[in-house]
Amino acid sequence: MNPTLKRLLLLLRKKTTLLFLLILFIGTLLRFISLTEVPPSLYIDEVAIGIDSYDVLHTGKDQFGQQLPLFFKSLGDYKLPLYIYLASGSMFLFGKDEFAIRFPSALAGSITLVVVYFLLYEVFPDKRKKEGMLIGLLSMSTLAISPWHLHFSRGGFEVTVAVLLYLVGFLFAFKAIRAKQSVFLVVSIFSFVATMYTYQSYRIIAPLTLLIGSLFLLKQKYNKKYLLIGSLMTLLLCLPLLLFSFSAEGQARFTQTSAFTRLYTSNSFEHMAASITLFVENYISFFSLSFLFRYGDQNNRHQIQGFGLLFLWQLPFIILGIKRLLRLENKLKVLVLIILGLGPLPAALALPSPHTLRFLLGSVGYSILTGIGLYTFLLTKIRYKKYLIFALLICICIEFIYYLHFYYQMYKNTAILDWGGPCKTVAEKIKIEQKRFPLTIIDKNLDCANAFIFYIPDIPLQYVDVTWYKSQNEKQPILYVRPFYGNKNPDNLMYNIYLPNRQRDIFAQFYKL
């Protein structure tokens, strides 16, 4: 073996703890730095979470007056409770702001790195723990800088917490198999069930995983008594969710997003055949190269425009990882297969498809494959390896720096409207102006109503249509806020609120009437 490579592998082995802490530090830093500024604003779901979290914290009720609800009524559907209660906790610590809403997600994203390391450590048998440690470190570092995982860890997305809990479920399931201790099984079941109370997709993924897990444990001749108790416990914990799922409210989300309601077919047989085909097509789309490496799901809120979900340098290592995986431990195969195979299942039932957010689990799956691929590459004997490693490091650095520049510097300008626009700035201005104006009128088309409930709940605002005008009888001064309709300097204009782009497009206009 090449002496440089030997030194590198030795370093990886000897300084595992140091490297582990370093990767964790970098990963956490990337997830927390400028958390309130990038993403640039709170989008509509984050605002809804913020309002409910604050209300629950201070009154014990949600915004509709429901006492400590298990399912939160929201905009057109019902939200699952776990993230809202976590955000309540962070609001208690940090106050009512963007940081508090995003904190649970960023923290979950950082802890996921730790869990991925220990998960990979766990799947390898005692004799090959070193291999597990190295693959764990490489996968953890890939996930730490993964654009896909990083992006969602920095927004108030419930799915990040769900992914963490799902992986914790796996970790303790593997521990339960190895140590044959029922307490690990209980923790594992709790984690899997908790994912179902965190994000909608896991209402399908988690039960299927538990089913496959039970079959796997039965095959491993695991104590049947524990399995039976575990199944009963799962059923009991899921009961409220089951009842909710069969109610009209519980099905609202599925009805809204179902991929099969918009198929135009002449009879039910044709509809069924078309539905199956569409499902397969949707499912396959989650493995499309354009989705993974070029566009994502083309929703600017879910990734950076022009950037994929994975780095291009990962592609050869993912292929190498798949090749190597076929010869590795069964547990690892099952883990990767379940993560990448079950992950897109619920998302393929819905539109739009593919969907980056609903398949966040994929970021972990592909990071593990990349980790295995990198490990295989480091061990394989090839000519000019030293130079290849050097070239690889250059590629990784260039793509990563490029990504960081796009994310931390350009994204806040290019995606401001996808994140709800500069509603916070408008709210702050209204707060200042309201001392001079007893009445504030807002044009409905400004689309900041929820943000105003969050930022300035105590200021009375009156919402009007675009056709509104001040009546002759109205004597008191009015602050009128409306979106930009084309006139840059109309009469009575106080000032404009601009978007942060070079053209300085106008987002809102403040009038004194």
Add this chain to the structure above:
Amino acid sequence: MRKYILLLFIWITEVLSLIPWKGCWLFTEDFYVSLAKVQSEVIYRLNTATDLPFVLARILHNKVFVFIWDILQSLLTYWDLRFLLELIGLAGAFGIYLTLWYIVTKKEKRIVVYLFLVIVLLFEGIEMLLQPKFDYHYRIAAIGIALHIFSLIGLSRWLNRITNVKLLIITLLIILTMLNVYLLPLSYQLYCLKI
């Protein structure tokens, strides 16, 4: 004999998937790289990087970098699973990835396979960079037929020993391809501009 009957069926589904594409006159923008496209992308990026000093912005956003990036991304689009599904059907796409897998795992050592890989890449490269003047239908047919042969190579090897599982998989893929052609006939428009 069974193997060749199956391959014939697969090839028929591949041709049937390709037929609707005669209604197109060009691939979508994602499949092409041009200097004009690169230039407009650089201008857009420079206009967006408002917080950076201009010199640093130029270092990060220049034509060379964007050009290389664009070529890699466009090349990936030609091997995209969803695109291949629409162009040559699900069974064909499966065959393409099988052939690539045999190449990557070094199980396939015949020179003819590598030759076809080069031909496919050549056709795609010409389309991507040069957009030749002759009729689009010939160009798409050339890419399509090259991909047909490339996929049948992998499938042929895979079907050397036909087991019940393989038979089931192939039958399912053929059925799904046919259903896709007849029940969702407009999906290919995601990748081409219609006449």
